[in-house]
Amino acid sequence: VNVYHVSFANNDYASRMYGILCVPKASGKYPAILKVPGAGIRAYNGETERAGKGFIILEIGIHGIPVNIEGDVYHRLYNGALKNYHSFNMDNRDKYYYKRVYTGCVRAIDFIYTLPEFNGNLATFGGSQGGALSIVIAGLDARVKGLVSFYPALCDMAGYAHGRAGGWPHMLKDAKNRTPEKMKTIQYFDVVNFARQVKVPGFYTFGYNDMVCPPTTTYSAYNVINAPKELFVAETTAHYAYAEQWSAAWNWVMNFLKNESKNE
Structure with missing residues (x-):
């Protein structure tokens, strides 16, 4: 496998x-997987082993900084300039932090399409924040053929404004954040709105003890997806997954993309 640190x-x-x-x-020619990240700020190593099985895999960060820096740079950013990044500019839909994230994921697909080795079949894959992005991008971009979301x-x-648990990052748990401006912005970025637009097969998995992404919030997105969907509920898990879930998810996406490639 050839491994590159890239930017676009x-x-x-x-x-x-x-x-x-x-x-x-x-x-x-190979199918591609866009691997989108969970919350936080960190370096990435790439999916060399799985790419070696016949897949182009692009693993991205979302913060507009290189993902191959050594030392404690990411730790300092997470606790300094980018602390609580998920709530930056939440009172303005055009400046909210996740706007550049959502558009950046679409640009990642643009980038994959420039690769001469790409065969045109692409899936998204991620957990937590990445699980959200996997659904969002599949809803936004018709070039996505399938998705995995943990x-x-x-x-x-x-x-939280309606008497039930809200999803991560829980910024509306505090009533003082429920201003009209912030509530309106959140409407534009909530995964549920993008889930309604998903038209491609997906693999979904979560547990019933998850306090970070409560299962009721996950179901709010899952239930409105009107597309082929496979659900793996690991009832006892919290905000983590068993090896069986990871294995099932990777097997699903690899088999899906191989079958898509054979059918063309």
Whole structure:
């Protein structure tokens, strides 16, 4: 597998997205997986082993900074300049932090389409924040053929205003954040709205003890998806997954993309 640290332009002047791209060395055309990240700020190593099975895998960060920095840079950012990034500019839909994230994920698909080794079949894959992004991008971009989502965040975020649990990052749990401006912005970015637009097969998994992404919020998105969907409920899990879930998810997406490629 050839491994690259890559970047590409995003939605604003000098704004870039960064990631680790893994491409099989053998000549040929391959399906692609866009792996989107969970919450936080960190380096990424890429999915070399799974890419070696015949897949282009682009694993991206969302913060517009390189993802191959050594040392404690990410720790300092997470506790400093980017602390609580998920709530930045929440009172303005055009400046809210996740706008550049959502557009950046679409730009990642644009980037994948420039690769000569890509065969046109692409799926998204992620957990928590990444589980949210996996659904969002599949709803936004018709070039996505399938998706995997573990316990998606950003679902039913306004639930707290209606007497039920809201999804991560729980910023509306505090009543003082429920201003008209913030409530309106959240409507534009809630995963449930994008879930309604998903038209492709998906694999979904979560547990019933998850307090980070409560299962009621996950179901709020899952239940409105009008597309083929496979659900793996691991009842006892909280905000984590068993090896069986990871294995089932990777097997699902790999088999799905291989079958899609055979059918063309």
